[in-house]
Structure formats: C-alpha cells, structure tokens
Amino acid sequence: MLALEARDLTVSARIGAATVPAIRALSFQLAPGKILGLVGESGAGKTMVGRAIAQLLPPGFAITAGALLFEGEDLLTMAPARRRALLGRAIAFIPQAPMTALNPVLTIGAQFDEHLARLGLKSRNARRERAIAMLTAAHLPRAEDLLTQYPHQLSGGMCQRALIALAFAGNPRLVVADEPTTALDVTMHPPILHLIAEMQRQHGTAVIFITHDLRLAAQLCDDVIVMYAGRAVESGPARTVFATPAHPYTRCLQLANPAMSAERRTLYVLPDQMPSLVQLQHIAGCHFAPRCPLVTAECHREEPPQVAVTAVHTVTCIRAADTFGISTAGRSFGPPALLEQPLLRVENLSKHFAISRGLFGAARTVAAVNDVSFTIAENEFVALVGESGSGKSTIARLLVGLEQPSSGRIVFDGADLTTPSLRNRTRRAASLQMVFQDPQSALNPRRPIASIVTQAMEAGSRHASAEDRLKRTKELLAEMGMPADIAARLPGQLSGGQRQRINIARALCRVPKVLIADEIVSGLDVSIQAQLLSLLARLRAELGFAMLFISHDLSVVRHLCSRVLVMYRGEIVEQGPVEEVFGNPQHPHTQALLSSVPPDEPGATWPLLRAN
Amino acid sequence: MAGSLAHALRSPRVLLALAMVLGLGVCAIFAGFIAPHDPGEQNLLSILTPPAWAPDGDPSFLLGTDSLGRDVLSRLIYGARTAMLVAVFASFGAMIIGTILAHIAGYFGGAVDWIIGRLVDVWMSFPPVILSLILMVGLGVGLDRVILAIVLVDWTRFCRVLRSEVLIVRRHDYVAAARLLGFSHWQTIVREILPATLPLLITLFSLEMAIAVVVEAILSFVGLGVGPNQAAWGQMIADARQYVYQSPWNLLLPIFAIFFAVAAFNLLGDGLRRTLDVRLAQAER
Numbered sequence: 068m069l070a071l072e073a074r075d076l077t078v079s080a081r082i083g084a085a086t087v088p089a090i091r092a093l094s095f096q097l098a099p100g101k102i103l104g105l106v107g108e109s110g111a112g113k114t115m116v117g118r119a120i121a122q123l124l125p126p127g128f129a130i131t132a133g134a135l136l137f138e139g140e141d142l143l144t145m146a147p148a149r150r151r152a153l154l155g156r157a158i159a160f161i162p163q164a165p166m167t168a169l170n171p172v173l174t175i176g177a178q179f180d181e182h183l184a185r186l187g188l189k190s191r192n193a194r195r196e197r198a199i200a201m202l203t204a205a206h207l208p209r210a211e212d213l214l215t216q217y218p219h220q221l222s223g224g225m226c227q228r229a230l231i232a233l234a235f236a237g238n239p240r241l242v243v244a245d246e247p248t249t250a251l252d253v254t255m256h257p258p259i260l261h262l263i264a265e266m267q268r269q270h271g272t273a274v275i276f277i278t279h280d281l282r283l284a285a286q287l288c289d290d291v292i293v294m295y296a297g298r299a300v301e302s303g304p305a306r307t308v309f310a311t312p313a314h315p316y317t318r319c320l321q322l323a324n325p326a327m328s329a330e331r332r333t334l335y336v337l338p339d340q341m342p343s344l345v346q347l348q349h350i351a352g353c354h355f356a357p358r359c360p361l362v363t364a365e366c367h368r369e370e371p372p373q374v375a376v377t378a379v380h381t382v383t384c385i386r387a388a389d390t391f392g393i394s395t396a397g398r399s400f401g402p403p404a405l406l407e408q409p410l411l412r413v414e415n416l417s418k419h420f421a422i423s424r425g426l427f428g429a430a431r432t433v434a435a436v437n438d439v440s441f442t443i444a445e446n447e448f449v450a451l452v453g454e455s456g457s458g459k460s461t462i463a464r465l466l467v468g469l470e471q472p473s474s475g476r477i478v479f480d481g482a483d484l485t486t487p488s489l490r491n492r493t494r495r496a497a498s499l500q501m502v503f504q505d506p507q508s509a510l511n512p513r514r515p516i517a518s519i520v521t522q523a524m525e526a527g528s529r530h531a532s533a534e535d536r537l538k539r540t541k542e543l544l545a546e547m548g549m550p551a552d553i554a555a556r557l558p559g560q561l562s563g564g565q566r567q568r569i570n571i572a573r574a575l576c577r578v579p580k581v582l583i584a585d586e587i588v589s590g591l592d593v594s595i596q597a598q599l600l601s602l603l604a605r606l607r608a609e610l611g612f613a614m615l616f617i618s619h620d621l622s623v624v625r626h627l628c629s630r631v632l633v634m635y636r637g638e639i640v641e642q643g644p645v646e647e648v649f650g651n652p653q654h655p656h657t658q659a660l661l662s663s664v665p666p667d668e669p670g671a672t673w674p675l676l677r678a679n
Numbered sequence: 680m681a682g683s684l685a686h687a688l689r690s691p692r693v694l695l696a697l698a699m700v701l702g703l704g705v706c707a708i709f710a711g712f713i714a715p716h717d718p719g720e721q722n723l724l725s726i727l728t729p730p731a732w733a734p735d736g737d738p739s740f741l742l743g744t745d746s747l748g749r750d751v752l753s754r755l756i757y758g759a760r761t762a763m764l765v766a767v768f769a770s771f772g773a774m775i776i777g778t779i780l781a782h783i784a785g786y787f788g789g790a791v792d793w794i795i796g797r798l799v800d801v802w803m804s805f806p807p808v809i810l811s812l813i814l815m816v817g818l819g820v821g822l823d824r825v826i827l828a829i830v831l832v833d834w835t836r837f838c839r840v841l842r843s844e845v846l847i848v849r850r851h852d853y854v855a856a857a858r859l860l861g862f863s864h865w866q867t868i869v870r871e872i873l874p875a876t877l878p879l880l881i882t883l884f885s886l887e888m889a890i891a892v893v894v895e896a897i898l899s900f901v902g903l904g905v906g907p908n909q910a911a912w913g914q915m916i917a918d919a920r921q922y923v924y925q926s927p928w929n930l931l932l933p934i935f936a937i938f939f940a941v942a943a944f945n946l947l948g949d950g951l952r953r954t955l956d957v958r959l960a961q962a963e964r
C-alpha cells in the first residue's frame with residue numbers, strides 16, 4: 068500500500084472575485100520508506116502541498132478538487148476526529164524555522180512529555196525514557212540535562228535535532244520536512260540531513276522533502292517533482308531527472324547554479340521571476356512561457372499536456388526534446404587584478420566586544436575579530452567565508468566605520484582610516500560602500516526609489532539639484548537593468564530581487580573603489596541570484612570597483628571571486644586564490660565547509676550523507 | 680506619510696473627532712464674534728438666570744447667567760479660547776522638548792541615553808498634578824505660566840514613548856546606510872528617523888492636548904490657573920459650586936465642555952493611532 072498518494076490535488080485561492088489555482092492537478096505516489104522531493108523556487112507551491120496535507124491552509128485558500136490518500140484513506144473526506152488522530156502521530160512535520168517552532172516558555176522535557184502523552188504513553192517514567200532515547204538517537208549529547216532546558220538555551224541546530232526527534236518519536240509513517248536546513252548555518256546542513264536520512268531509514272518512514280536545492284535533492288531523494296507556479300512540470304527518479312532534465316525550467320535552474328567542480332562558466336540568467344497568483348490569471352497556455360528560452364507560438368495556445376519521457380519520467384512541455392540544447396556561453400573573466408598594488412590593506416585588525424554577565428558577573432570580552440590581515444587590490448573580488456558568528460559581518464562594519472577597531476589599521480590608498488576625523492569619514496563615504504544583507508531593513512520604506520538610489524547626493528552641505536538626481540537615477544536604473552518607471556515607487560512595492568538591486572544601486576551612486584557586500588544573495592532564489600551575480604560581474608567590467616564579498620555559499624564564491632579568505636572564530640585561518648584553496652584545502656574548517664556542499668553530478672555520491 | 684494621512688481622513692472616527700476639534704477651534708478663534716456678551720460684563724440685575732428654555736429664562740442669556748450676572752454662554756466660548764490656547768501651546772512645547780531628547784537618547788544610546796533616561800525617571804516619580812500645582816505656586820498665575828508648567832511636567836510623556844520607538848527605528852540598516860553615504864548625525868535623525876516616528880508623534884500630540892485641557896481646568900478650579908480676568912472652564916465650575924441647587928446648569932455646562940474637548944482629542948488620537956501606526960496597520964493586513 069502507498070504511504071501517500073495525491074490524485075489531481077487542486078488548491079485554489081480567492082483573489083477578489085476570481086479563484087486562481089495555487090496547486091493545480093498535482094498527482095504523485097509515495098511508497099513507504101521512500102523520500103519524495105518537491106523542488107522549485109519560492110512561489111512554486113511547495114509549502115502549499117505540505118499545508119494541504121496538514122490541512123492548515125492560509126486564509127482564502129481551499130482544496131477544491133482531488134484526493135489525498137494516506138494509506139488508502141482520503142485525508143480530505145475522512146471524519147475530522149480520525150484525521151486529528153493521524154496528524155502529529157502517523158503523519159509528522161519538521162518545520163523550516165526550528166527556533167520559532169518550539170514553545171519558548173516550556174522546557175524541552177515538558178514539550179516531549181506533552182507530545183508523548185498525546186501519543187498514548189501512560190507512565191511518566193516511560194515518557195521520560197522515550198524522550199531520552201529519542202534525543203540520544205538524534206545525536207544530542209547529555210539528553211537528561213537537555214530535558215530541563217528551554218529552547219532559547221539551544222542553538223538552531225540543536226533545536227532542529229530536538230524537533231526531528233519529536234517528529235520521529237511517534238514512529239510516524241509519513242514525515243513532511245519543509246526546508247529543514249534553510250534557517251540553519253551551512254555547516255549544520257549535512258549533519259541535519261544525515262540525521263533525517265538516518266531516522267528515515269531506521270523507522271522505514273516515507274518522507275516528503277521540500278527544498279530549493281537541486282543538488283541536495285539529487286543526493287537525498289528517491290523521486291522528485293519539480294514545481295513551477297503550482298504545477299508539477301517534471302517528475303521522476305531524482306537522479307534521472309537531474310541527469311537528463313526534460314523541462315526547460317529544470318535545465319535553466321541547473322545552469323543558473325554556479326558549479327563547484329566543473330570549469331567556471333557564465334550562469335544562465337532566467338529573466339524576470341516566478342509569476343504571482345495575480346499574474347498567473349493573465350498567463351494563457353504554458354505558465355513558464357514568459358520566461359522560457361524555447362517558447363513558440365503554440366506554447367501560448369493551451370496548457371501543455373503531461374508526456375512521458377520514459378516509463379517513470381514525465382514532463383509538461385511540448386518541446387521537451389529540445390531542452391538539452393539549452394546552454395550558456397563559456398566564461399569570460401573580468402580584467403585581471405593589479406595584485407602588486409593593494410588598494411585596501413588591513414593590518415592586524417582586532418575587535419573585542421565587552422559583554423557584561425548579569426549584575427555581579429565580571430565584565431568579559433569576546434574577540435569577534437582577532438588579529439586579521441589581508442589586502443584587496445584594485446578591481447579584485449575577494450570572498451570572505453565562514454560559519455555564522457565567525458566575525459565576517461564585524462569585519463565589514465569595521466571597514467566602513469560602523470564599528471571602531473580595538474587595535475590594528477585599515478589603510479586605504481596610503482592613508483590610515485582608523486583615526487576618526489571628518490576627512491576620513493568623507494574619504495570613506497566616497498571610496499568604501501557597503502551593501503547590507505536584508506534589503507527589507509536596508510531600504511527606508513518611506514523613501515521613493517529615486518530618492519534612495521541618489522541618497523548619497525543629499526549628504527553633507529552640498530545638495531544636488533532635483534534634475535541632477537533624476538538624471539543619475541535614470542542612469543543607475545538603466546545600469547541595473549530596471550525600468551525607469553519604478554523611480555517613483557516605494558521599496559514595499561518591489562519584489563525581493565528588485566529591492567536587492569536598488570540596495571546595490573544606492574552603494575554605487577558615487578562609484579566607490581571598494582564595495583563590501585554582506586551576504587547579498589543569501590536567501591534569494593537561484594534565478595534571482597544568477598541575475599544579481601551576472602549584474603555584479605558586468606558592473607565591475609563597466610564601472611571598475613573591487614569587492615569584499617561575504618558569503619557562506621562556496622559555489623557562488625567560486626563563481627564570482629578570484630581570492631578567498633576563510634574565517635573561523637574571529638581569525639582568518641586560510642587564504643589564497645579560490646582554485647587553490649578549494650582544490651587543496653589545508654585547514655580543517657575549510658575542509659568542513661567544502662564537504663558540506665553536495666556534488667554537482669547527480670550521479671556522484673556525497674560522502675557526508677552516506678557515512679555510517 | 681501623505682498616503683497614510685489620506686487614509687486617516689477616511690476613518691469615520693478621525694472625521695468625527697476632527698469635526699469636534701474644528702468646533703472648539705472656531706469658538707476659540709472667533710470668540711469675539713460668536714459670544715453674545717462680554718464674558719466679564721456683570722449684570723447685577725439678573726444674576727443666576729436659568730437657561731432660556733426654563734420658565735424664568737431670559738432669551739438674551741441663552742444659557743443663563745452666573746452669580747455675578749455674567750453670561751454663561753459667552754464665558755463658555757471664551758473658556759474654550761483659554762483651553763485651546765493652553766492645549767496647543769503647552770502640548771507643542773512639551774512635544775518639542777520631549778521629541779528632541781527622545782531622539783538624542785535613542786539615537787546615540789550609551790551614556791547620553793542613560794542620563795536622559797534617569798532624568799525622565801526622576802521627573803516622572805512626582806505625581807504630575809502635584810508637580811504642576813507646586814510649579815504654579817512658584818511661577819504665579821497667568822496663561823503663560825499655565826502653559827510653562829504643563830510643558831515642564833509633560834515633556835517626559837513624549838520622551839519616554841518616543842525613545843523606545845527611536846530605538847526600534849534605529850536598528851534598521853537604512854539608518855547605518857545613511858551614515859555610510861555621508862549623512863551627518865543631525866541629517867540622519869531628521870531625514871531617516873523622524874519621518875518614521877512622526878505618526879506616533881502626531882498621535883501623542885493629540886492625546887497630550889486632552890491632558891492639557893484637564894490640567895488647565897484643575898489649575899483654574901483651585902485658583903492657580905489663568906487668573907481671575909480670563910474666563911476658564913475650571914473657574915466656572917469653582918464659582919458654580921455654591922449655587923448648585925439654584926442653578927445646576929452653571930455647574931453642568933462647563934463640565935460638559937471639558938468632557939467634550941477631552942473626548943474630541945482622545946478620539947482623534949486614538950483614530951490617528953489606528954490609521955497612522957505603520958506597524959499596527961501592517962500587522963492587521
């Protein structure tokens with residue numbers, strides 16, 4: 068018997084007077100003990116499938132057709148009491164944001180106790196035993212102590228382990244894991260994925276694994292469904308689908324992802340973004356048509372039917388035979404950096420933060436950055452990588468002057484910037500600029516776009532005229548590849564990718580010598596990321612600036628940068644040309660970072676997942 | 680900002696409040712044209728006349744007269760002028776001082792924040808009415824003294840609430856970004872932070888007007904207000920106390936006037952808070 072089967076599952080949203088399908092006629096079969104991956108970018112409808120199974124749809128959404136059979140019984144038509152008995156027991160969920168999924172006012176022990184009591188374990192002692200056994204199985208050390216702790220006392224990775232233990236505590240027959248590693252640090256990804264895979268094997272559970280990472284899905288899943296705008300555009304065995312993608316969207320996503328081992332190549336830039344439900348109403352025929360490189364007139368006429376590539380591999384496209392022809396041109400490297408002349412020299416930079424520990428505790432200092440030295444040459448793109456909390460952002464804030472160093476020097480163009488003076492501040496503003504990670508927070512929601520991108524022109528006592536600012540706005544928007552008519556809009560009216568471009572444009576208003584970019588593509592969809600990465604490479608060629616690119620995504624670093632600095636606990640533990648460092652990592656932390664990236668080839672094995 | 684103001688003007692609560700405030704404003708500004716009599720003119724032949732609709736009423740004194748034969752309607756209208764003058768200027772003064780200190784404290788943080796925070800704490804440890812009474816004893820009576828006393832007492836209200844708002848706004852990266860683009864501290868506060876705190880500021884200002892009306896009435900009631908030559912609602916209540924059985928209207932009408940003004944400003948403040956508060960509005964959406 069199948070663990071879960073969806074038959075033409077349709078979820079619709081009410082938008083004004085119209086109903087728009089958010090999931091349309093989705094069908095799949097999941098056998099016990101198998102992992103089914105749902106992949107695609109945000110807005111594809113992946114999470115909606117999980118919510119449909121949990122019967123927790125957002126307001127305005129409803130399941131309007133189809134069936135969802137759990138071990139042969141339809142979840143949609145069964146008695147509510149029966150469904151409640153299944154959810155949380157036979158069907159368990161692993162959430163995306165572990166820190167917020169646990170109740171902050173209850174100890175881990177209390178939450179296990181409550182859950183196990185609901186599962187029908189009568190004796191208090193038996194519940195405690197079981198909780199300890201599950202936490203130990205989730206590789207959490209000192210499980211007894213853990214039971215008395217509150218969620219905020221644990222790291223994100225530990226919370227997620229506890230939640231996984233909680234999910235598997237009831238011996239579920241189906242687990243839905245929605246991007247279980249997205250909110251966690253990169254170095255935490257492999258162990259968490261490993262744990263899910265291990266638990267799944269031990270308990271013989273069927274898993275629906277939702278992710279945007281194609282390489283990860285290829286490693287972890289047995290079968291995958293690639294989703295686009297609410298439709299399953301391609302499905303089949305994971306390795307087959309990714310080795311021989313038949314739908315243009317799957318192929319483009321793969322080509323938009325920078326490679327980790329193969330020759331560096333230009334990224335495939337899918338134009339635009341996933342249509343919203345409102346936009347979807349106005350797209351006739353194939354939903355992917357507005358962005359598809361293979362589109363023909365016929366694609367607009369009607370929705371393409373599902374066709375079989377092989378017995379197990381299906382695709383929803385009328386030109387699937389041509390998909391493999393989509394490719395990108397070879398890589399063009401930017402102008403070589405002038406390494407003999409470092410533009411920015413950081414010498415023995417340290418930053419200590421004082422943290423007072425309660426009323427009577429002695430003041431303690433932490434070294435967020437400890438004796439760090441590096442250089443950046445003109446036009447050079449240097450990457451700064453490391454796990455979160457390693458001090459990357461602190462270095463960025465020290466460079467631009469948002470924090471004062473405890474010791475050390477920052478020499479720019481021959482002058483020491485660390486002595487605070489008005490002249491240094493002006494120099495900094497003109498030559499060092501920073502792009503913040505989160506455009507939501509970095510863009511003043513009350514300023515129109517035109518005012519944001521030319522904000523540098525209203526600093527100090529000299530004010531640029533309105534015409535000058537408007538002229539510069541037009542130039543900058545054109546530079547960013549954005550339409551001029553967004554100049555009058557507010558940040559809230561733009562999409563995430565557009566906002567990040569505005570964020571970059573503002574820093575480039577008076578073209579700086581060095582741009583400091585703190586995780587500016589993290590959390591963005593692959594196609595948006597590819598757009599921004601190509602934009603940065605083009606801007607360097609046109610405007611000429613160096614960049615310190617802070618990231619935890621090594622494939623992005625490899626694609627964009629020529630040199631890399633690896634940080635670990637406030638220190639730079641390894642640095643050198645990207646090819647050398649990645650090809651032959653010396654420091655254990657560099658090795659750990661590298662091994663946390665799934666291999667490019669869908670057929671290759673990823674040692675981390677298969678181990679033990 | 681313009682958009683949210685337009686949004687606020689569509690709220691019936693705000694519209695009703697604005698109409699009430701407008702009525703008070705018209706009375707205050709055009710008191711000389713509207714009032715049928717001089718508010719100080721004593722008519723010793725017709726003291727304690729009941730309102731015109733009562734059996735012994737006199738149509739030339741629509742709301743009757745007080746114990747000195749002064750026209751109650753005219754005194755109410757001139758009392759509105761006193762109340763509005765105090766409300767506007769006292770709230771404005773308290774707002775200026777409180778806002779400046781709140782922005783300095785919240786923006787710079789550290790020692791500056793600590794000093795301003797302690798100052799507010801000490802200030803707020805006095806009950807406000809007692810503090811203003813003490814101040815009035817020291818300052819002497821008069822319209823300007825009443826305003827000064829309220830400013831000195833109530834700036835802390837603005838300072839405390841706005842400071843925490845500034846702290847929230849300050850955490851946004853766009854404030855740091857402005858500094859990196861070369862904005863001075865002053866420019867950053869005025870162009871990046873103040874626009875974000877403005878809705879709260881407007882709301883607090885409106886609520887403060889209601890408080891100022893009440894404080895002015897209390898001070899006038901105990902004879903430490905605007906002085907005997909100026910009509911004030913608190914004074915009218917004090918005068919009418921002894922004749923409450925002969926002419927209850929003389930007591931009820933000024934009480935009603937105070938109630939009306941306080942309700943108008945509270946309603947306005949509440950309505951503005953609901954429509955202007957960006958975070959609240961987003962959460963509801």
Ligand SMILES: Nc1ncnc2c1ncn2[C@@H]1O[C@H](COP(=O)(O)OP(=O)(O)O)[C@@H](O)[C@H]1O
Pocket residue numbers: 420421422433434435453454455456457458459460461462
């Ligand atoms: N203002 C601060 N006060 C105290 N500790 C801080 C402060 N800023 C950063 N830290 C600490 O410094 C370390 C490095 O942080 P950060 O530079 O943000 O790392 P990353 O950017 O690599 O994630 C962390 O342990 C962090 O908690």
Ligand code: SF4
Pocket residue numbers: 315316353354355356357359360361362363366371383384385386387
């Ligand atoms: S049906 Fe046409 S538009 Fe749709 S994916 Fe295939 S080729 Fe592209």
Ligand SMILES: [Mg+2]
Pocket residue numbers: 455456459460586
């Ligand atoms: Mg960081």
